Amino acid sequence: MTIKEIAQLAGVSSAAVSRYLNGGYISDEKKEQIRKVIEETGYQPSAQARMLRTKRACLVGVVVPKINSESISRVTAGIEEVLSRRGYQMLLASTDNEPEKEITYLKLFENYPVDGIVLIGTVITAEHRKFLKNSKVPVVVVGQYTKYANCIYHDDYGAGKAMGKYVAAELARGGGSDESGNRAGHRAGKAAYIGVTKEDKAVGVSREDGFRAGLKSGGAELEEGYIRQAEFTMESGYQAALDLLGEKQDIAVISCATDTIAAGAIEALLAYSKNRVPQAAKDSGTRMQYILDSSAVRVTGFGDNQFLKAVTGGIPTVHFGYKTSGIRGAELLLDVIERGEKIPVEMKLGFRMVC
């Protein structure tokens, strides 16, 4: 069904139909004829052909690393909120944490086309920079800092530092004395950290650097051998935590770069406590040997995952303004789409410790 056919059936010109569709001048009489024909045929104008002409789709594309994530869904909720309020629709493309797919989908959106793109960033490779520099459509990056596009990111360093301080304080509280560090609930022990790839500057670098700084400022330290790297999945966090628990017997806190990883660590603790029954006084050496009582190991995360909070009562974590970043990101994007705003913007959002 094309506009031309509708025009013939209604006995008018295709331009008249176009005007009818787009609110141009048209007599009531013809308006009625056209309405009737469209009604009967169920005609719907081709969005693509329209776009070919108008270069305007009222559509924005959002590239996300994965679909099943509370933090990401909070960002997209924010985006969707302002988009729908301003008459835009949103299409998502999930890249499954593969940076190369990110490029593919960015290009797809670029010449599909959409009016604008928001990229929820993980790693910014040279390819990314290249794309951002000469993209035909405006892009805003959420979650990572970049100078090649408008971006809006979170204070990961600050959040890491706050968490580091908190953990250091916990450690100090728990391990007050030296040899007899086995008080109920708390015990002397060290901090462990499960991070992510350093290619992710926000989560992999800033957050971890901040954590280290926070620990240090609290008089603690992240020792070598107490660090693991995981993917952004629960399974990966599970493996990393299990590895940690198997190798080091004096861990008091496992801090994880995300709440999802933390969930995996909690799972590992559960599994560990089942297989490894406490056998405290079996050894009779001169020094008390640390036997890991996994129920005394605490886990911390980042992201303030509500699901985790609900079913576990909550772990120490950090709340980021994910929804806000979505909202601001979308607003930024619409500013350049609709008003051609040219001056670049970098926006850093704060956080809130939750413990």
Added chain:
Amino acid sequence: MTIKEIAQLAGVSSAAVSRYLNGGYISDEKKEQIRKVIEETGYQPSAQARMLRTKRACLVGVVVPKINSESISRVTAGIEEVLSRRGYQMLLASTDNEPEKEITYLKLFENYPVDGIVLIGTVITAEHRKFLKNSKVPVVVVGQYTKYANCIYHDDYGAGKAMGKYVAAELARGGGSDESGNRAGHRAGKAAYIGVTKEDKAVGVSREDGFRAGLKSGGAELEEGYIRQAEFTMESGYQAALDLLGEKQDIAVISCATDTIAAGAIEALLAYSKNRVPQAAKDSGTRMQYILDSSAVRVTGFGDNQFLKAVTGGIPTVHFGYKTSGIRGAELLLDVIERGEKIPVEMKLGFRMVC
């Protein structure tokens, strides 16, 4: 950058460039010239203009009710798997559980256009049927039965029934004797159910009907007053469970229509046990009055959520082949897209109790 400009720069015709791009006959000499120019300019053909001609985008659109769901992400993972293997890309549209938005996005995809659509269904309204009947592009529905499109759904009735039987058995085990039903861990008590809207035939109707049937076949029953209806969210499950716990003191099991709702119920139990300290022998009537010991209330779900399993150790639930349904759905869709397969298909997938 258009194909015409490339042609000029390379000193050939636009048709030659088109052939170069699409693997038509072209001399090596011109091939080289064109390659060079494209390289330099970073030219990318406009997908939309191509589609306008070819009616083929190698793209499928997927309409989902929400983004942050493990079950849905498993379906989309299945879809993506076969799509990418066969050279297609996938775009997602999230409707936020609003059926009317579903229609909007279906129409968007229809004339955007994509080559095919998969709808992860919740409710099938008259509007939906109308769309399915005269959609220009093939649609397959996943998760709901419909006769207006190829569909692939799960045995929700069977799953509900299996869960019902399981719960009935648990109930029988827990409340063996009559007056002294207070054994450690288990106690006499009734089954409660938190369902969802009846407009969702699969989850709201089939699953619940099956559950009732299963209970009955196990000698138990779902009494009026022990049923609540929730949204597909944790918060909603939380409220419903709290309401249930406040009103009925003899609940032994809360069965929930989804694991997400179950997570909310678990949260409610946690909250309830904090505020409501057990005060068993305060009453001295002739009959022992039930005082809800929330730690004895068990929660069941549907969906086999891995996150929930990880951090809680797992609740009784049902595993559906979500990824499989995604795979089969995508295959079905490609069959009609590429081979014009005409005969309609309805596929029902099984399940597995997890307890």
Added chain:
DNA sequence: CTGTTAGCGCATTCAG
């Protein structure tokens, strides 16, 4: 207010 015309960027005839 209306119809005619000319493209948007590309792929596909059809003559060379």
Added chain:
DNA sequence: CTGAATGCGCTAACAG
């Protein structure tokens, strides 16, 4: 093997 010409469905400019 190649280029010129045509049209996909639509809107924007223009002349009625």
